[in-house]
Amino acid sequence: MKKSKFIFTIFCILMFSASLAQNIGPENGKLIIVGGGNTEEILPYFIKSSGGENARIVVIPTASEGENFDNDWYFMNLLKDAGVKNLTIIHTRDPKEANTDEFIKPIKEATAVWFGGGRQWRLVDAYANTKVVDELWKLLGRDGVIGGSSAGATIQGSYLARGDSKTNTIMMGDHEEGFGFLKNVAIDQHLLARNRMFDMFEILEARPELLGLGIDESTAVVVSNDMMEVIGKSYVAIYDGSFYKRDTRELKILPENSNKFFLMRKGDKYDLKKRQLIIPNR
Numbered sequence: 001m002k003k004s005k006f007i008f009t010i011f012c013i014l015m016f017s018a019s020l021a022q023n024i025g026p027e028n029g030k031l032i033i034v035g036g037g038n039t040e041e042i043l044p045y046f047i048k049s050s051g052g053e054n055a056r057i058v059v060i061p062t063a064s065e066g067e068n069f070d071n072d073w074y075f076m077n078l079l080k081d082a083g084v085k086n087l088t089i090i091h092t093r094d095p096k097e098a099n100t101d102e103f104i105k106p107i108k109e110a111t112a113v114w115f116g117g118g119r120q121w122r123l124v125d126a127y128a129n130t131k132v133v134d135e136l137w138k139l140l141g142r143d144g145v146i147g148g149s150s151a152g153a154t155i156q157g158s159y160l161a162r163g164d165s166k167t168n169t170i171m172m173g174d175h176e177e178g179f180g181f182l183k184n185v186a187i188d189q190h191l192l193a194r195n196r197m198f199d200m201f202e203i204l205e206a207r208p209e210l211l212g213l214g215i216d217e218s219t220a221v222v223v224s225n226d227m228m229e230v231i232g233k234s235y236v237a238i239y240d241g242s243f244y245k246r247d248t249r250e251l252k253i254l255p256e257n258s259n260k261f262f263l264m265r266k267g268d269k270y271d272l273k274k275r276q277l278i279i280p281n282r
Contacts, residue, residue, distance in 0.1 A: 024183050024211075024272035025223040029140030031181055035189040035234075036117060036150035037217025039078070042232055045222075046147045047082055050112030056086040058110045062093070062126050063118030063151035075116055093122075098130040107135040112145035115152025121165045121175040123155045133179055146181060150189050153220075155179050159186040159210055161203060171202045182223065182272070184210055191216040191237055200239050201259050211275060212239030214261070226273040235263040240275045249279055 025031060032046050039046075050057055059076055061069040069091050070076075079087055088106040092098050107113060113136060115123065127133055136146060146156065154161055158180040164173020178187075186203050188196055191214040200212040215221060219232035230236050238244075244251045244262040254260050262277070264270065269278040 024185065024226050025228070026137075026140040026181055027225060029143050029224075030145045031156055031223040032145060032147035032220055033153045033156050033182075033187060033213075033215065033223065034147065034149035034220040034232075035153060035191060035215030035217050035236075037190070037193060037219075039149060039218070041218065042220050043078060043082060045220075045231060046112070046114070046145065047079070047084055049222075050145045050147075053083065053085070054111075055084055056109055056111045057084055057088075058106045058113045059087065059089045059116065060091065060113060060123075060152075061089065061116040061118075062091050063116055063120055063122050063155070065118065067093070073116075075114065093126055095126055095128070095130050098127050098132045101131070104131045104135045107132065107139060110139060110144065112147065113139060115146075115148030115155060117150030117152055119165070119168065120151040120154045120160055120178070121163050121173075123151065123179075124160065124163070124175050124177070128177070128179070136179070136181075140181070153189045153215060154187045156181045157185040157187040157213070158183050159203065159207060161186045161188045161200070171199055172206060182213075185272075186210045186212050188212070188214040189217075192234060193217045197237060197261070198259060200237070200261070204239055211272070212261070213237070214239070219266075223272070226271060228270045228272055230264045230266055230268045232266060235265055236268075237261045237263055238270065238277070242275075242277070244277050244279075251277055251279060 090106055097103055155178050157178045160175050160178040162168045163175035164170035188200055204212055214237035216234035219234040222229050239261045241254050243254050243260050
């Protein structure tokens with residue numbers, strides 16, 4: 001083995017070992033990470049987790065194109081139709097504005113925040129290293145909820161898959177750092193609907209210390225601390241170097257460089273710290 005490769009391998013082992021010693025998900029609060037598509041089945045869960053009729057929800061549409069988003073933006077209407085009364089929408093393209101106390105005031109008073117879909121790099125350009133991200137961590141610290149769909153899902157990981165500002169077909173682009181509410185994790189979305197099942201391996205070849213999550217449309221993972229559970233209609237792909245055979249309930253370690261993954265479905269649970277499926281009793 002060449003010295004440089006040996007050093008890189010040791011580095012990855014140390015990074016992975018460090019990840020096992022710390023929380024992967026947030027210590028408090030909850031993440032609801034949706035793979036895009038229809039949120040009909042997931043939206044009631046998000047609202048209930050956010051406080052139900054007493055929820056105070058902030059919606060951030062910045063991943064979308066355009067400059068003007070108002071109270072009639074489609075996701076605001078979905079929440080209003082579901083009975084949520086205390087809603088605020090905030091948006092800027094200017095990180096200087098995002099770094100002001102006035103801009104983050106609605107987050108300080110929120111029980112939940114929702115990131116809409118679009119392109120995740122727009123969220124990075126507007127909010128990375130600003131008081132917005134700091135305040136989102138404080139929201140989780142008081143047991144609040146951060147949810148998001150599509151781009152609003154990927155931004156929650158530490159590695160920003162499809163973060164290139166030119167096209168969403170580039171897996172490792174000019175924006176590679178997400179907000180990191182899930183540490184050492186890369187999140188892809190629209191998994192089966194857009195035939196993206198094998199795209200994650202490009203990232204994992206270059207960054208083998210990462211856990212890969214691929215979430216299909218109308219499906220979400222719910223993360224509390226280091227426990228993750230699937231809700232919704234479809235599947236979540238896990239890229240962790242193991243393979244689960246549901247018919248025999250057998251979980252095995254894959255050979256190195258194997259391009260295999262396994263699928264989780266509604267009700268399945270996963271320990272993010274141990275990187276291990278909790279084998280269901282069914």
